[in-house]
Amino acid sequence: DAGVIQSPRHEVTEMGQEVTLRCKPISGHDYLFWYRQTMMRGLELLIYFNNNVPIDDSGMPEDRFSAKMPNASFSTLKIQPSEPRDSAVYFCASSPRGYGYTFGSGTRLTVV
Amino acid sequence: SQKIEQNSEALNIQEGKTATLTCNYTNYSPAYLQWYRQDPGRGPVFLLLIRENEKEKRKERLKVTFDTTLKQSLFHITASQPADSATYLCALGDGGATNKLIFGTGTLLAVQP
Numbered sequence: 001d002a003g004v005i006q007s008p009r010h011e012v013t014e015m016g017q018e019v020t021l022r023c024k025p026i027s028g029h030d031y032l033f034w035y036r037q038t039m040m041r042g043l044e045l046l047i048y049f050n051n052n053v054p055i056d057d058s059g060m061p062e063d064r065f066s067a068k069m070p071n072a073s074f075s076t077l078k079i080q081p082s083e084p085r086d087s088a089v090y091f092c093a094s095s096p097r098g099y100g101y102t103f104g105s106g107t108r109l110t111v112v
Numbered sequence: 113s114q115k116i117e118q119n120s121e122a123l124n125i126q127e128g129k130t131a132t133l134t135c136n137y138t139n140y141s142p143a144y145l146q147w148y149r150q151d152p153g154r155g156p157v158f159l160l161l162i163r164e165n166e167k168e169k170r171k172e173r174l175k176v177t178f179d180t181t182l183k184q185s186l187f188h189i190t191a192s193q194p195a196d197s198a199t200y201l202c203a204l205g206d207g208g209a210t211n212k213l214i215f216g217t218g219t220l221l222a223v224q225p
Binding site: 004031033035042043045048050055056091093095097098099100101102103104105106 | 144146148154155156157158159161201210211212213214215216217218
């Protein structure tokens with residue numbers, strides 16, 4: 001298994017532009033999580049899905065953020081419009097229930 | 113509000129010694145606790161899971177304890193090696209159907225040769 005695959009690895013964009021981050025979870029994992037990591041706030045849970053259904057999006061900072069999981073093998077996190085304070089590393093992770101997570105390598109987002 | 117505290121200062125130890133990292137929490141009753149390792153530029157990697165009814169768990173050179181009365185977990189690496197140098201994160205889960213984890217900010221461990 002190739003693990004959790006995220007793309008792109010790095011993204012540099014201008015303020016106001018739309019950004020889309022992508023994630024392919026491990027086959028058979030029924031939970032998918034999106035986290036954001038910064039030096040100041042550490043790892044913050046943004047949203048998670050169970051069997052492709054969004055369960056808790058209370059961590060999504062504002063309406064500019066949205067996430068979808070159209071099928072068991074793909075999820076996106078979209079920021080529109082992006083702002084400099086969105087700069088962070090965004091991680092996707094998947095897991096079976098009650099087990100450790102497998103994280104992707106992350107997307108380093110820089111908004112200038 | 114829920115709070116997870118890990119030693120924010122780096123832990124420096126000599127190769128061969130035992131490293132002990134601490135995770136304290138408040139306003140939370142986790143069903144289980146997990147430890148992860150994170151290297152620079154990479155995602156966290158799962159190491160160990162310990163449930164609320166377990167006192168201790170071991171895996172090779174790693175040992176985790178979980179004291180729900182003290183609201184504390186200790187993470188030990190015996191016979192530490194320079195390759196163990198990384199940031200170690202603890203994470204708490206409330207069990208049930210959510211399966212979600214709240215992470216601490218991590219402790220940087222540096223093992224000197």
